[in-house]
Ligand code: SF4
């Protein structure tokens with residue numbers, strides 16, 4: 001029973017592939033009088049599989065995007081003691097459908113002096129990397145769309161593509177707010193890419209592979225006790241996870257790092273000049289990128305699709321990703337936006353040294369003997385002390401100076 | 413320690429998030445078209461004309477003071493004339509207020525010496541016609557004194573007391589002002605009582621518990 005649900009999606013996929021191949025055979029018999037050759041049948045099957053994977057990922061995550069916007073609005077509303085959307089469908093669940101229809105029917109405005117081609121292409125270009133990132137995540141048992149040996153690197157490389165799209169949007173609109181927003185976006189995303197990658201390095205060091213499937217495989221089996229093998233329970237893994245979360249928030253341009261679209265100072269930043277469905281595409285790219293980041297966080301630190309055999313593996317993956325998305329929403333409802341100098345100082349003066357030191361801690365962990373339980377405990381304590389000390393130093397000396405309180409001469 | 417303030421903030425928001433589900437009291441929004449907030453007694457919106465008993469018996473005497481005082485000039489009054497003699501009678505033939513121009517300042521109600529124009533509490537007004545849609549004519553503006561009482565009970569009671577007092581005082585020599593012809597625009601209209609202040613502005617009233625319905 002468990003296996004049936006665990007592999008449900010794969011079974012359905014195989015059924016569709018079989019159906020397509022059978023249809024192909026039938027058509028071929030009708031036209032040429034003989035069934036498809038072995039090679040042709042194989043090609044048809046492979047092609048169908050690719051299309052199916054794409055359609056499933058797009059479909060599932062487009063739906064998730066819709067639900068995430070609903071969830072975000074609901075949670076933010078409740079944090080602010082409001083009701084949130086509650087008119088369309090039960091609990092306002094279909095609000096995103098109404099929003100989508102509204103966006104689709106809106107006028108598409110292109111500024112007269114915009115760079116038309118760049119302005120037109122940017123929304124498509126911004127969505128592509130966000131969707132492509134899912135190609136490298138294993139969603140469940142036997143459910144990795146690709147099995148790349150360098151999946152982690154590829155993930156970051158693809159993700160970096162969205163910077164160019166944001167800059168295209170800002171540049172193409174020929175608007176000073178958009179160009180400012182785009183500049184901020186590029187500066188911020190490049191700065192935070194470094195701690196993001198450095199936060200992932202310890203996992204790669206310990207697993208000894210860049211393949212996401214192997215990283216997941218290294219984090220245990222499906223028992224309750226095996227949950228302890230998730231990397232987040234080790235000191236370096238915990239520190240890495242926190243670093244990763246912060247950097248991922250900045251990478252997906254979310255509050256408190258949403259300076260590129262800071263409404264109060266830049267109207268809407270790089271997408272000021274976008275309306276209608278092009279605007280919706282930016283919105284979608286932000287959310288889908290956020291979910292991809294959450295997926296990578298789950299893969300690297302939270303044991304991927306592993307979990308006790310109460311739920312199918314893909315549900316574990318989605319559930320953990322959902323928790324990270326909830327965390328990001330909670331954070332958005334809590335923190336105000338940073339200043340640009342604080343943002344940069346935090347990336348370069350606090351996160352970068354801490355991430356580098358975390359790599360060192362991982363090396364210590366790697367070389368400490370962990371054969372017996374006692375030795376493991378000692379290794380755990382030693383690395384925990386190292387991480388705590390580094391955190392203390394960073395917060396005491398680096399952040400104090402970076403975020404020094406401003407003295408107001410007249411107001412206070 | 414770095415992150416202390418953040419954790420405190422996260423706790424505050426989490427508490428609000430959860431509390432809003434268990435304690436509906438803290439939700440500050442109401443579901444507007446289904447639920448309505450009871451308006452405070454002194455809330456006001458657009459002006460209307462008060463009548464006593466039947467709509468024919470309106471208090472306004474078409475003195476045009478409000479028309480002149482209204483800052484955005486959104487009141488338009490024409491005096492009714494006797495069909496035979498052509499002399500003005502003391503009532504408006506046309507009384508229009510353009511609600512799309514009115515800024516709800518209550519000056520008309522302040523200056524009216526006859527307590528004939530008061531402030532309404534309706535706020536759900538919308539129209540599809542941009543230019544004439546909010547132009548209210550006399551028929552639309554006329555509302556009963558009972559309605560006024562329902563809406564602003566304290567103020568209405570004071571107004572009633574004042575009016576009945578002035579009627580008592582004015583009744584012995586009533587014949588004179590009533591008979592005196594009113595010339596348009598020239599002479600100020602006769603005051604109901606010389607002693608009564610021209611402005612029927614209501615003295616500050618102690619806070620009243622909000623009314624149950626409108
Ligand atoms: S001031 Fe009063 S009585 Fe005079 S026209 Fe205006 S509403 Fe009528």
Ligand code: SF4
Nearest residue numbers: 482514515517518520
């Ligand atoms: S409330 Fe003010 S603006 Fe409106 S009609 Fe009266 S005097 Fe004019």
